[in-house]
Amino acid sequence: MFNLLTHNYLTRGFWGDEAWTIGISRLPITEIITITGQDFHPPFYYFLVHALGSLTGFSEIPIRLLSTLFFLLIPFLVYKLTGLFWTTKNTLTKIYRLSSSILILFSPILFTYAFEARSYGLLACETILSAYIFWRALNENKGHYLWRILYTIIGGIMVYTHYYSWFILASHGFYLLLFERNKILALLPSALGVLLIQLPWLPTLLGQTSSVQSSYWIGPMNNRTHAEFFLRVVGGDRVTIMQSPLAYSVGAILLLDFLYRLYQRDFPRHYRFLLTWLLIPTLLSTIISLLFTPVFYYRYLIFSAIPILILTVQALKRLPQIIFLLIVIVLLGAQVYVDYRIFSQYPRSMREEVAELYQTKVKNDQNVYTVLPSFAEVAYYLPHTSPIKVLPLGLIQFSGKSLLDAYVRLGKAEIVDGVTPYYLLEPGPKTSLIDTTKVK
Numbered sequence: 001m002f003n004l005l006t007h008n009y010l011t012r013g014f015w016g017d018e019a020w021t022i023g024i025s026r027l028p029i030t031e032i033i034t035i036t037g038q039d040f041h042p043p044f045y046y047f048l049v050h051a052l053g054s055l056t057g058f059s060e061i062p063i064r065l066l067s068t069l070f071f072l073l074i075p076f077l078v079y080k081l082t083g084l085f086w087t088t089k090n091t092l093t094k095i096y097r098l099s100s101s102i103l104i105l106f107s108p109i110l111f112t113y114a115f116e117a118r119s120y121g122l123l124a125c126e127t128i129l130s131a132y133i134f135w136r137a138l139n140e141n142k143g144h145y146l147w148r149i150l151y152t153i154i155g156g157i158m159v160y161t162h163y164y165s166w167f168i169l170a171s172h173g174f175y176l177l178l179f180e181r182n183k184i185l186a187l188l189p190s191a192l193g194v195l196l197i198q199l200p201w202l203p204t205l206l207g208q209t210s211s212v213q214s215s216y217w218i219g220p221m222n223n224r225t226h227a228e229f230f231l232r233v234v235g236g237d238r239v240t241i242m243q244s245p246l247a248y249s250v251g252a253i254l255l256l257d258f259l260y261r262l263y264q265r266d267f268p269r270h271y272r273f274l275l276t277w278l279l280i281p282t283l284l285s286t287i288i289s290l291l292f293t294p295v296f297y298y299r300y301l302i303f304s305a306i307p308i309l310i311l312t313v314q315a316l317k318r319l320p321q322i323i324f325l326l327i328v329i330v331l332l333g334a335q336v337y338v339d340y341r342i343f344s345q346y347p348r349s350m351r352e353e354v355a356e357l358y359q360t361k362v363k364n365d366q367n368v369y370t371v372l373p374s375f376a377e378v379a380y381y382l383p384h385t386s387p388i389k390v391l392p393l394g395l396i397q398f399s400g401k402s403l404l405d406a407y408v409r410l411g412k413a414e415i416v417d418g419v420t421p422y423y424l425l426e427p428g429p430k431t432s433l434i435d436t437t438k439v440k
Contacts (some may be wrong), residue, residue, distance in 0.1 A: 009115045010061060014117065016374070019376035035318055044157060078101045108246070108335055109233050111339045111342060112238070120299065122161055123302075130155065157196035159197070162300065175276040178276070225296060226286075229304075233304050249334075257311070265359065275311070282301060321376065349429065366387065368423050421437065
């Protein structure tokens with residue numbers, strides 16, 4: 001148990017994407033804007049990490065706890081949102097709301113990224129907050145504007161956090177267009193306000209869109225893409241014995257509930273909203289991937305776990321209370337098992353690789369090199385201040401290259417050919433001794 005407290009998913013070394021986050025965030029604000037402008041990610045999350053790191057340092061635990069903080073806000077916001085959906089004031093309704101919050105608190109996909117230095121936890125928190133504000137704005141009395149102003153603000157923050165935010169906001173627009181057209185004019189100024197906030201970044205966004213069309217790391221869709229998305233969003237991002245049973249169980253509950261509602265013609269407002277919230281981001285990213293360039297990536301859609309689990313509780317509400325509680329307990333038990341398996345992981349990282357290299361092999365830093373894919377990890381963990389030596393292998397213009405260019409420009413890295421013998425730190429992580437002077 002003590003080993004779990006010290007060696008877990010929170011305390012492990014940074015992996016590749018997290019190291020890129022730190023590599024960007026600890027640079028000056030102007031450099032953050034430049035790098036994210038050359039990448040395909042907006043800068044808001046990096047600003048937050050930059051501010052936090054300036055106060056606490058950029059070590060693993062405090063930076064990851066930023067994501068944990070946003071993650072812990074999600075169940076509270078779910079409880080508030082479901083209070084707008086299920087308005088009956090009694091103990092049973094509170095149990096339903098609490099069940100939704102608890103299932104989402106232990107959602108494996110959300111739990112996983114609650115302990116990573118990435119923007120996914122922030123995006124999920126913004127998603128549920130925007131849904132709550134949107135629903136309040138829908139029902140705002142004439143002559144009052146607070147919730148519509150707040151919607152503009154949260155929407156503006158979202159589009160500077162992750163570009164999938166546009167799909168989330170679009171789901172709100174589609175809901176209005178399909179089900180509540182009489183509210184469109186009232187919320188139109190809020191939507192225009194979000195566009196106005198995004199306007200300074202629009203030339204950058206258009207340039208990023210053009211670069212993505214020519215080359216991007218996300219692969220094309222196939223006949224398993226959507227099944228894999230649902231499996232991971234519901235059952236977790238790690239393969240466990242509970243991953244498939246969780247996904248199949250929730251999927252069956254949602255399907256049976258939908259068929260029953262179709263038979264009964266029973267689609268209340270909040271059900272339609274939740275369904276739109278779930279389907280529209282998935283549909284839009286699918287269409288773009290099929291017609292233009294692949295952008296569909298399950299990790300960008302982890303916020304989908306929120307409407308999925310609220311819809312699950314909504315479906316189970318029609319059952320007798322004891323059966324409702326038993327099913328919720330079984331689902332929760334499966335989630336907790338997956339979460340334990342996730343949190344108990346302590347994979348070897350570049351931190352351990354570099355420490356071992358310098359303890360057993362390297363006496364000076366002049367003969368240690370790396371390559372672009374592992375550059376950020378090596379830059380973070382290498383125990384010296386001289387420029388990081390990067391071999392000119394596979395240097396392509398994508399997200400990693402923009403960060404490397406900034407480090408070269410600032411004198412923190414240099415792209416040079418290796419002078420043998422030297423040690424090469426690579427993704428994995430792994431270390432290789434390169435010595436072309438030895439003849440076999």
